[in-house]
Amino acid sequence: MDMDDVLAEIGEWGRYQKLVVWLILLPGVLPCGFHAYDQLFMAAVPPHWCRVPELDPWVQNHMNHVINISIPFENKDGTWKPNECNVYVRNYSTLSKLSGLQQFINVPFDTPTKFCDHGWHFDRSDYISTVVTEWNLVCDKKFYLTLALMLFGVGGLVGNYIFGYVQDSLGRRPAFFIYLAIQCFFGIATAFARDYTTWLIFRIGVGFTVPAILGTPYVLAIELVGTKKRTLCTILINIAYSLALILLAILVWAIRDWRLLALSTTLPFVSFFLFWWALPESPRWLLARGKFQEADKIFRKIARMNKTRLPPNYLTLLKRKYDSDRLLSKKSDTQHYGVLDLFKTPNLCQKTLIITFIWFTNTSVYVGLSYYAPALGGDEFLNFFLAGAVELPTYIFLWPAMDWIGRRWTLCASMIIGGVACLATFLVKNDSEITLALYCIGKMGISSSFVVLPLMASELYPTVVRGLGMSMSSVLGMLGPIFIPLVNYLGGEMLILPLLIMGVLLIAGGISSLLLPETLGQTLPQSLADGEKIGIGCMNLCNTRDQKEENKLKMKSEETAV
Structure with a gap:
């Protein structure tokens, strides 16, 4: 007798499994979906152009005039747009009133340009604030955003590798909460970063948990149900992940400030620590580790909630099966x-x-x-x-x-x-x-x-x-x-x-x-x-x-x- 035989008796997809999957494991997919892509909107790059200090008094009410007399245009993807990194070299200090500003609209063809040396103005119509607008991560610092995504991926690679050992040695349940704690800590800390370097370190910390934290909901769902329901659980987990992306899209549309976004995509998941008392350990993992009494408690709970009965002497038969497997494993240790x-x-x-x-x-x-x-x-x-x-x-x-x-x-x-x-x-x-x-x-x-x-x-x-x-x-x-x-x-x-x-x-x-x-x-x-x-x-x-x-x-x- 193995665990699949036990599940056949007490229910492969009963009330217990449905409650755990629908109320705990599927919501447990959300943190991965949110944190995998919220950085795209924290680091969104709004339209921007060079700041000319002398023209600041006219920016609010006469933005188009300011752009026309100070910014060269370029053809980008078939559309003429203001250059984001260069400004005309002109004597702007003579502009003291609107009529003066209007006389500069016609810019001579051979007017020289230079790189922005007084910062940038950003179009705030879509975003109130992003890390780009706060720390001027444009032009010569544009690659900083790509670097952040690359290091986010490196963190995920390392974290996923380590997660496998954590999940196999400590169990599925502790692994999830360890990575949830790491994700929540660095996710909340992201909102309080004061410079790009600090923000980058915090994002690498979040990346360490992505996509590893998805492992527990996926593996535990597969291990709690019978063989016939594994495909269903796989599809449900993927649907939950797609829904996480949809919910994130709605959230970033509603919240246009990157610090509030960092908190909004993290703080709700602090409540997931309440799952500690409801989320079971994988009985398959417990049996493989020889923790039969702990597995027995979970089996009895499944049988009680599914209103079924455990097979007689099932635990003795399971011990015999897994002890035999371990003995065979030891004998085959010569073959690594x-x-x-x-x-x-x-x-x-x-x-x-x-x-x-x-x-x-x-x-x-x-x-x-x-x-x-x-x-x-x-x-x-x-x-x-x-x-x-x-x-x-x-x-x-x-x-x-x-x-x-x-x-x-x-x-x-x-x-x-x-x-x-x-x-x-x-x-x-x-x-x-x-x-x-x-x-x-x-x-x-x-x-x-x-x-x-x-x-x-x-x-x-x-x-x-x-x-x-x-x-x-x-x-x-x-x-x-x-x-x-x-x-x-x-x-x-x-x-x-x-x-x-x-x-x-x-x-x-x-x-x-x-x-x-x-x-x-x-x-x-x-x-x-x-x-x-x-x-x-x-x-x-x-x-x-x-x-x-x-x-x-x-x-x-x-x-x-x-």
């Missing part, structure tokens, strides 16, 4: 598996490289498109809202698609459709509305593939190296959020360039996915030898439904033989 085992055979090596490349592509493009939403032009709050909202319809067809046409073709189609949509923006680069529509299609595609990939990868890696493979692929995939801000930085000169780069990545990942074998209906490989039996390079158009039926018959015959 490491990362190099993922590359020992050509078959597994190719699958590892392809999965890792696709993981890098998915992470890079998903984060890149989310970062890019405010830069699309038009209403950046609406753009970000749509970036989250368009993910929701994908889950309607994604679930049946994975079971009908298979994991591989679902993954491939999602990435190819998203990639083509991103590349198509080149054809309509001067039409912001069509560009936004194509962007949304690209976001739908990458959102779908991001759900399929982890499932498919877990079905391809053999059990003995599954944890290593998933960990390595996901960690290397997180290199994407470190470098993707550079791609968006390049988009400052050419709006659609980041979309073109991400489109190429998506199509390359989609084509690569066809090199992987279909896993629908396949039994999970246990050993490296089992993994070798699952082929590579099978770019065929075979009917996956027929494959599924064939696999079922094969497994049935094997069970009969046993």
Whole structure:
């Protein structure tokens, strides 16, 4: 008897699991969604132009006159806009009244310019205050914003790596609250930063918990339910994350001051520490650690709330099962598996490289498109809202698609459709509305593939190296959020360039996915030898439904033989 057998008796998706998932684990997704992207709006760059001290008296009531006589214009993305970093060299001190200001409107063609040396004026119509307006992070300091996003990604890479050890050694429950405490501390501290360096340190601290803090709601939801409900929980967690992006869009639209925004995206989650008394530890983790009495308390609570009964002598049978597993594990300690085992055979090596490349592509493009939403032009709050909202319809067809046409073709189609949509923006680069529509299609595609990939990868890696493979692929995939801000930085000169780069990545990942074998209906490989039996390079158009039926018959015959 194992835990799945126990859940079959006391309820795989009963009242207890539903309450924990809906009231605790799904809300537990919100901190990650909020803190992953609130920095985009804290560091938003409003339209700006050089400040001329002599013209300050006319700025409030005659802004257009001030800009026309002092700021050169430049063609940017097909539109003439005031230069953000240079000012005309003129004798502004002679202007003492409005009539004098008007006579300077006609600027000679050969008027020299210079870099702003008295700061900037910022358009406050969209934002009351951002770190950019407060510390003049524009022009020669513009890269500071990209650097902040890159170091935020580095913090996430390190934090995610450490989180795995914390979650496996201390448990799912303590890991969540440790990272929640770190996130709340640095999130609140962000609001009180007095300079860019301090703000950057606090943001790295927040980044340390992103996306690691998402791990506990995801893993605990999977481990509390039966095997038939794991796909449902995966979809629900992804829906909750998309809703977090939608809620963040509404919040940043309502709060235009970066310090208030930092507090608003953090303080509500302090209340999550009340979950300490309601959030259970994973019974699977407790059993694996030999903490049978603690697991028994949780099982009894599940049975009581689900109005079911525990099997007789179930705890004795569980002890026997897990003691036997530990004994076998000790006997097999002579066979240690490491990362190099993922590359020992050509078959597994190719699958590892392809999965890792696709993981890098998915992470890079998903984060890149989310970062890019405010830069699309038009209403950046609406753009970000749509970036989250368009993910929701994908889950309607994604679930049946994975079971009908298979994991591989679902993954491939999602990435190819998203990639083509991103590349198509080149054809309509001067039409912001069509560009936004194509962007949304690209976001739908990458959102779908991001759900399929982890499932498919877990079905391809053999059990003995599954944890290593998933960990390595996901960690290397997180290199994407470190470098993707550079791609968006390049988009400052050419709006659609980041979309073109991400489109190429998506199509390359989609084509690569066809090199992987279909896993629908396949039994999970246990050993490296089992993994070798699952082929590579099978770019065929075979009917996956027929494959599924064939696999079922094969497994049935094997069970009969046993």
